[in-house]
Amino acid sequence: MTTAPATTDRPADTRPVRPGAVARRRIATRVATGLGVMWAAATVAYVVLHSMPGKIEDILLGDQTYPGAQEAVAADWGLDRPPLVQYLDYLGRLLHGDLGTSYAMRQPVAAIVGDQLWPTAQLTLLSAVLALILALSVAIATAGRARPLRAVASLAELVATSTPVYWLGILLLMVFSFELGWFPVTADRGAASLVLPAVTLGLPMAGLLSQVLREALESTLEQPFITTVRARGVGETLVRLRHALAHALPPVINLGGWMIGNLLGGAVITETVFGRPGLGAVTLTAVTNKDVPVVLAVVLLAAFAYVVISTLVDIVNLLIDPRLRTR
């Protein structure tokens, strides 16, 4: 996951060319297959969730036992119909934007998930940006430099990637919130309350991105065209920022889809530690309560995010790498 070796060797010439018809068709196919991926993800999740042990009626009833309860609940939720009918009904309602009703919370899933989308989006976007900035600065500053500097950077990256998110979160809370009082733990205090969660979630990712990026940068810096650029008397900083970076970025961009899954997983833990609202917290309660409609909605959302990001990644790749356009 760190490296995509086959794509790191690229030619010197990458002058932007207007994407042609091939590219447009590729993008159109990408959107179509994206929808297909979402449908498949929802279907797989639906089938798996509905074939797990334990009856949904029991989940809905909790500890209640009274005569006729099972039947009443089954009729109420349409669970007495054949599985295929239930599935098609689910798909049909999905097409109309109806995500169903939560078993545990007895509220429309769309409202539950909709409420929680923004806090999680805020958190994940900020952490992603933070991770990118950190990774870029560290990688650019250390790639190809003296060994001790690189060793320190590598060590920091290793520690960052192998530190469990919850541990980092609690540690940051203890130092910066409980002890120094710089940041609040409570999420209702505006932007300040976003800082620690974003760092918690962003730091491990920064470590990984930085590793990948430095590796790519170092192999780019060895390329002949860099020597040419340097020979023209261009300063080292400019060489790195303007010339090497563009060539080293694709492996990082290719990690985009993976990052989404990782961020969502990390968000579950981060939101629990900080008591923040968001999809992570909703996911955790939904999974532990076997709240199938909510879990399905989360799967759909994750698939959607993944499809969007990976489509964007493809488009960006098309724009910066002309070789792909003719394939």
Next chain:
Amino acid sequence: MRNRRLLAAALGALLLLAGCAPSGAGARTSAAGNSLTWGVTTEPQCFDPHRSTQQNAFIIIRNYVDSLIAKKRDGTFAPWLATHWKISDGGTVYTFRLRDDVTFSDGTRFDARAAKANFDYVADPANAADAASLLVNYQRSTAPDPHTLRIELKNPDSSLLESLSSVKLGFLSPSSLKKGDTLCNASRSLVGTGPFTLDSYTRGQSVRFRKNPRYDWPPGFSRHRGPAYLDAVTYRFLPEYSTRSGALASGQVDAIEGVQPLDVPLFKGVKGFRYLTGPSRQTSFTLNINYTRGPGADIRVRRALRDGADLDAVVKAVYRGTVPRAWSNIGPDNSDYDASLKNTWGNDPKKANRLLDEAGWTGRDGDGYRTKDGERLTLEVGYPQPYVRDNRDVLIEALQAELRQNIGLDLDLKINTAGEFTDQKATGNWSIYPNTLNPLDAGLELRQVLGSTEFLYGNVHGYDRKLDAMINRALATTDLERRRPLLAKIQRRAVDRAYIVPLFAPHYQIAASDTVHGLGFETQLDSPATSYAVRVGR
């Protein structure tokens, strides 16, 4: 799991070392007006008193929901929305006289028709309300006049008063009831008669209440009258123990519920804070042993399991001395707890070993466990994963280690899924089931875990008929004073025959800034009481 506990220990120690205690605690309260912020463990999944199944949700729900009567500490009942009541000789008709000055916060009058509407709503299977299990004997209710409510039962039911004092049978405005499913959402359509009304709710974050300025009908035993002291109260959901403790220690919240044993020294006896523990009336955390199958069918094996470990030391180590070990499965603060059980069992490995020798478990295998006919002495504890909390799995692990070392018994802890347990229940195939029950009438509690019709023994062959008869007799005895000795006998029989091995008596903890006054616990629930009597100030 190890990871996490070590971390908790390390962080607790760090917090202690940092001595970050009372710096800013309580300073915020004046700035925010007369208001208070709680940090609580649990975000309610459902805010509807009739439907919620999470015990910790009621800490919050109680703020806007009142009941007909209120349970007192001595086990008797005090007037609340009913001023007095009468039980017919046969025990099947209860007549309540209601207060005439009570209104819901939407202005609707609370009267016998509103009360009847609530009970009818809960009892109707179509509404799938969790509280329906409290009304299994409910026939119907009538309102002969606006302030008289008659409840008719199918059978005499000694647990009815307890049920009526429960928040689960508290009252919502008849207009709220019409909203059905949507009531689970914390919206303003949740209208009760309680001392607070819902102001705002942010999912995953907090719920805020405002005081009900007209409130003047607290439970009969309340020392405070009139509206709540606080203008507003916020409950912040902070599920992580260390986060809650840190938030209180650094003054970011005023009070927290749920303090892990390692964090207790941060607040207990520390200047600037107060630390309170609640009563333990609910069932103790108990191992229920299936006495009809496997090695557990032999009373000698069960008694060896019961007495083979030093439970005092185990509970003390795991909970750092913050909770008492249990003697019965009924909590020690319950008026129906049989105190005579104290010091009658446990910690006698010598006798336990003798019993196992007698039972023929005389062989030993390579791991040091006892065997009989080549088979290891194993008793499986099936603990459904959703109920694992509060280090209770660690407690069982400790017991496991002790029993292995002391008597060579393999107490095999298996964390399983709720689905697997459902299957085991259906076939009567479970072996040992550890649990506590939500607060209920003690008679009902005993029936739930030992009765022949309930979830554990409902599908088992060869249950103890004598015990079952004792339970049924107790439940039909409406006079609670006369019932008490019957319940004590049931507890003694269950412990003596080692059907149950009670482990410890859980209780709620509150830690707060010392500027917060009037904190307490609700007897019926064991959990922190509403913020009605809470005051803030020096």
Next chain:
Amino acid sequence: MTPRLGLLRHTGTALCAALIAVSLLAAAFPGLFGDTDPLRSSMPESLQAPGARHWFGTDLLGRDVFARVVHGARYSLLLGVAAMLISLVLGLLTGVLAGLSGRAADEAVARVLDVVSAFPGVLLAMLVVVFTGPGVLNIAVAIGISGVPKFARVIRAQTRAVKDAGYVTHAVVQGRGRGWILARHIAPNVLVAIPVIATIDIGTSIVAVSGLSFLGLGPSPRCPSGA
């Protein structure tokens, strides 16, 4: 490079190698690190500070933490390796298949991988634990499956690159059989990229499991995970 730095460099490498060796030894032969039983508890010795008797101190139940770390390493490592192997085997199969087949099959595999990637790994693991129980094998399978795409994509790309390489074309022209080419040329070249990904994968799997434990969805108590 000065000799000092050189020494430093070798010391660093040696230290890392030693650390890895010790971890592997602990996982394979925990008995080498003392005969303290990691399950042996002693309530009066609960939560003791590190000392001569207990190098890392004791836990809540008075169990020796060092012994538990040593024995726990085994489970963590096993879990990480098992998850990685599942990802690797499935990734190899799908990656090579996609790399060698025509466009249609390649596309199909890519879409299947997309569907798998669309499930966040943690969500998949959480679902598996809640619905099938917190068994070590279940968790390894869940984490392993969600790791398939990253292996498969790299392997597919490598296979493509190797397939078009001169020596393969040459072998085809020479009339060598498919199996021979696969074993002789493609497999060795495809596998070059694997060790790096695999190593990192073991690490991330272990961190993922610790996250699950935090959420209360970790492996069963009998098989403690990690230190």
